[in-house]
Amino acid sequence: MGASTLGKAASLDALLKECTRAFDDNGELQANLLPRILLLMHRWYITSSELAGKLLMMYRDCKDDSCQRTRLKICYLMRYWIVTFPAEFNLDLGLIRLTEEFRDVAAQLGSQEHFKLLDISTIPSYDWMRKLTQRKKQAKKGKASLLFDHLEPMELAEHLTFLEFKSIRRISFTDYQSYVIHGCLMENPTLERSIALFNGVSQWVQLMVLSKLTPQTRAEVITKYIHVAQKLLLLQNFNTLMAVVGGLSHSSISRLKETHSYLAPEVVKMWSEMTELVSSNNNYSCYRKAFSECQGFKTPILGVHLKDLIAVHVVFPDWGHDSNEVNLVKMHQLYMTFNELVSLQTAVAQVEPNMDLIYLLTLSLDLYYTEDEIYELSLLREPRNHKSLPTSPTTPNKPLVPLDWASGVPTKPDPSVVNKHIRKVVDSVFRNYDHDHDGYISQEDFESIAANFPFLDSFCVLDKDQDGLISKDEMIAYFLRANPLLQCKMGPGFIHNFQEMTYLKPTFCEHCAGFVCISNILSLYLFMPSFLLLAINRQIL
Structure with missing residues (x-):
């Protein structure tokens, strides 16, 4: 966490004091992660309004010899909070009121510099995080083919990435926290919507394959979506990659032996690499290595990281031996995962979608069928013991089991x-x-x-x-x-x-x-x- 002598547990007041000391007289943060960790993770323990109230009390009650210097550093910490997590100061009405009160106190007890550091008037609107829909202007003008068969794999991967990014970046810290603590999606529509998109992509891939009447044309569709998976990897969109691989690995598709016999060897090799990348072997070690090496915009496999959060929550208590002291080991472990997830809220996807295709994709992914219905269709396409085909040596050894955290959530948006x-x-x-x-x-x-x-x-x-x-x-x-x-x-x-x-x-x-x-x-x-x-x-x- 930086140069801290706090040990394994500390009170929130002690953590705040340590955070203010992390800033020098010019407001520079001296290679110390503690301020960011606390400002991200405090909501696990108290509300943002309560944390801001503690800082206001520290500012108001400051009585030491270097009072103005201490108050300035408290303002530096508040400013760091505003700049690092601006959405909170746009969405949390209680925090907004506390910040305005803080400014009034700073104007009376501090200086104009303190007052300016607490300004939140220029924060952009994050109203899109409250809503499940977001209107965007047409990014590209002119006509484009609306046929998925005509889209190049990269174009389809880009549009799926846009949908994924738009969905996952709306998930807030409290949405993740609610799922980890309660283990369910009750009253958590934003996370449920993201999971439904994951399941919708997986199911849509299966249906696009099974819509073809001949093994050869089904193999062509499988080949295309393997190439789409490859492009998703290039875009560092691991969540949709997992959904596509899960769809192609589903039993309704993996059982199609005659269809798989038409896959080219190089396609099967590529497919094996994709399945190995997102497999659960060694706790998703291949994925974790690839994800850690990615730079810039990247979308994690949400289910893997939620399982990590649940594991930490189950193993470590929130508080130390003293019920007023935060367990710093747990806070740091949670932070390592939360930091990856919430960073998407301020990320910028390097994708310019054609909104006509986005609308078409959204509607296509919302069509819902049961597992039994899809499997029945698979049996119609290739009945059991169809032509008594043996298992092809080029067919993947076993189907990839989709993440169980995403099961049971149908594609049912508002x-x-x-x-x-x-x-x-x-x-x-x-x-x-x-x-x-x-x-x-x-x-x-x-x-x-x-x-x-x-x-x-x-x-x-x-x-x-x-x-x-x-x-x-x-x-x-x-x-x-x-x-x-x-x-x-x-x-x-x-x-x-x-x-x-x-x-x-x-x-x-x-x-x-x-x-x-x-x-x-x-x-x-x-x-x-x-x-x-x-x-x-x-x-x-």
Whole structure:
């Protein structure tokens, strides 16, 4: 912690005095970590208002011979706090009031210099940390393809990194603290949202693979996402890297032996390196080494570091033998992890996203399916003992088990958030694909767009008025019905009561008014039991 003689435990008052001594007469901090550690970690023990109150009391009650010098150093510590953790002085109303009171006292007892050091008027707004959504202006102008198949791995990795950064930097110290102490996500929507994004990426990767009908095309998708994982590593985005690797390692994908047989040897080698990097072997030693060597912007695997915090919290008590003294060993151990996590709040991601793609990605990642549904689809793609294929020597030895801390948290953001992204993604679709600007999407253009949404219904389902074109209102209405928050997965409007029937003429579905055709049947495979699929196949054949 620096040149400190505090030992293994000390009172908060003693820690504050030691912190003020760390500054010289010019306000320079003399290679001492204690001020930063205390100002970050104090919320584990008391509120920021209470800490500021202690400093104000020290300032007001100062009576030694070098009173003005001591008061100046207290102001230096306050200024260091303001500069190092500015969000607190924008979001914590109690701390803001204490700082204003401190300024008034400084104006009376100190000097103009003290008064200026306590100025918080120029702190930027951190209101985005209070909200689960954030509006940003379009970063790039001009049209861009909205097809995920057309995106280069780096472009897709950059947009996933932007979403990850935007989500994880909103998680506050108290959010992490609540999870570590209580071991659950109750009343912790910001952390829950981040975990849901992690799970959403993992599930989306699985669905993008399983949306392809042939082993070769599925292998092409796997190859692409292995390259995406490689680019995520270059961007030092380990959290999304873990989600992608977890998705590709999931049992619904790892069991696809015929699909894996189409992977090129160099791709399999790259894949093995990625899985080894984020594996849990030796307490994630490969990841920890790689992460520690990274410079600049980097996104940690959140689950690994939360487990570290929990381990420290369980092993060490908060207080020493004297209940008024902080256990400095525990405080320092917690600080080592917390410092990495909260530093993202002031980081700047080196990514300039295309917001049309961001809206599309957000909506795609919000589509929720159960583990059983995805596995059923995997069995449809390659039934058990399919062609009696042996395990390929190039297939990864065993699937990577996703972090259990992220399990059980479905991708369920606030309904208003999903509705907002639905409308924005439809606007983006029409901006990029309504080439004649007549307010309609043709069937040809729709088929390209639909590639981004595995198991999206066919054109005739969206075209409610059957005029051969899809209007903006028709597309919005479709996605609103499919809103997984309001209607559970694909919504009641998408749940069909199937019965085996034979029709001798073109027929429309009595549930959704869609035309009953082969493309419709394929789009609904995910929701059909095996016996029903066999019955339908007999009718088609």
